[in-house]
Amino acid sequence: MDPITLLTVIVLTVFVGFEVVSKVSSTLHTPLMSGANAIHGIILIGAIIVAGQLDDPWLIFVALLAVALATANLVGGFVVTDRMLGMFRGRKPAATPKDTTK
């Protein structure tokens, strides 16, 4: 990607990032932080790409370590966020009829 396109993408993304979380209530600070934490676990795809290009066993080992760490970040992040949010349902009986998850 040429540097100017890259810069354009980065600058626009910064504004989107600022914008989407600008009005969050303090109650949701933690789940939001945890969700954002899970999202940067997407470094997993970087780790996969790198691991798939190596042939030195030691370097492969290091890359696989990165894959495992990134997976832990990604999977654990989403699961823990879901658990936190699951506790927010409260007691209101009618408001949460049987979870319609797939």
Next chain:
Amino acid sequence: MSLLSAEWTALLYLAAAVCFILALKGLSSPRTARRGNLIGAAGATLAVITVFLSAKLDNIPLILLAIAVGSAIAAPISRRVQMTQMPQLVALFNGVGGGAAALVAMLELGHSEGPWVLVAVVFTMLVGAVSFAGSAITVAKLQELITTRPVVFPGMKWVMTLAVVAALVIGGLVVATGSTGWALLLLVLGLVVGLLLVLPVGGADVPIVISLLNAFTGLAVAASGVVLDNVLLVVAGTLVGASGTILTRAMASAMGRGVSGIMFGAFRGGSTAGSTTQSDRPVRSSNPEDVAVMLAYAQRVVIVPGYGLAVAQGQHTIAELATTLEARGVDVAFAIHPVAGRMPGHMNVLLAEANVPYESLKEMAEVNPEFKNTDVVLVVGANDVVNPAAKTSPGAPIYGMPILEVEEGRQIVFLKRSMRPGFAGIENELLFDPKTTLLFGDAKDSLTKVLGAVNAL
């Protein structure tokens, strides 16, 4: 064996990036938060499938094995972890993500050409390592493996300056030479900087540091996207970096202080002012029966939960106590300080787990004017968030933090383990106030006894 053309790959990555934006958007509102998180997970799954279908990959079985190992470790921990340990876990995941980014960048060093790409490699390694080491210290502090007080040694400021300067110089050398040896040294320096950055942070500020390090990891991931020429990594990392920065500022302002004050406050010294020469002054301590009588015959009780409640796992007991009191006609509310506990919103999560109805949780601005009409304020395992020093003593590290004004209440009951000061390490004048009663002991034990005594009335 690329099954997907470059165009399709780019489009699928774009779809994943949109999922991440929608995830953050969803997570900003209680109604859509859970769905938002699922959308994020769906985006991540899509991206991982895409990378397998599009990139030319060797070692696929080993990669799948590593993914299985990572999932097998992370998923069960995430499902089973106690609510009190949630902040540690978030910090831990953040740290390993930063570590992964640093490793990815280092492995790509040999394939990287052009000064900008090399700068991105150096940036990813440095920031990833800082995030990894910083998060590790955060976890250790939260687990109380090491002291929760700020750790400062003489000359720390200079060591820190030296480490940062050295890291920048070595980083420059890596860009100039592309040498793996220098890159390893850079990684080590990154770890040292991360260590020095977080050690001096006082316990109460740790949640904000987690959020800041989260933003750091986001930036490292974005830079790794530049290294690998991968737009999704750039977009996802930048999103987290930007939203994480905003979030960190929001959290810091909920505590009434600037981010730089938190990060560098301890370096400036004098932060634990007032923590010495104390604790031999008289306090009024009481027994569960007396507290039960006070509560049961009050008209209005406000409960202020804090970290002590979370540690003792007393959330179910306190919910039961609240229900029992309500059944006796007492008006009961919970006052939630935005940073009570070890992460913002910690108490909301904890009490939600115990089925305390959402409507009885009052935010600070709403509840503060009501304290003067409150007969009994029951403070359970909270300290710093009700410490009037935040308003009265400019030297205190929490000075300027908005607090729950429990001192306005007619009577105050503190359930505390000991006279030990709170996480911020400062004395609470309120404990010596004539209208304050203390009940020493583990929060859950004390609550169980008080509950028993109320039922026996």
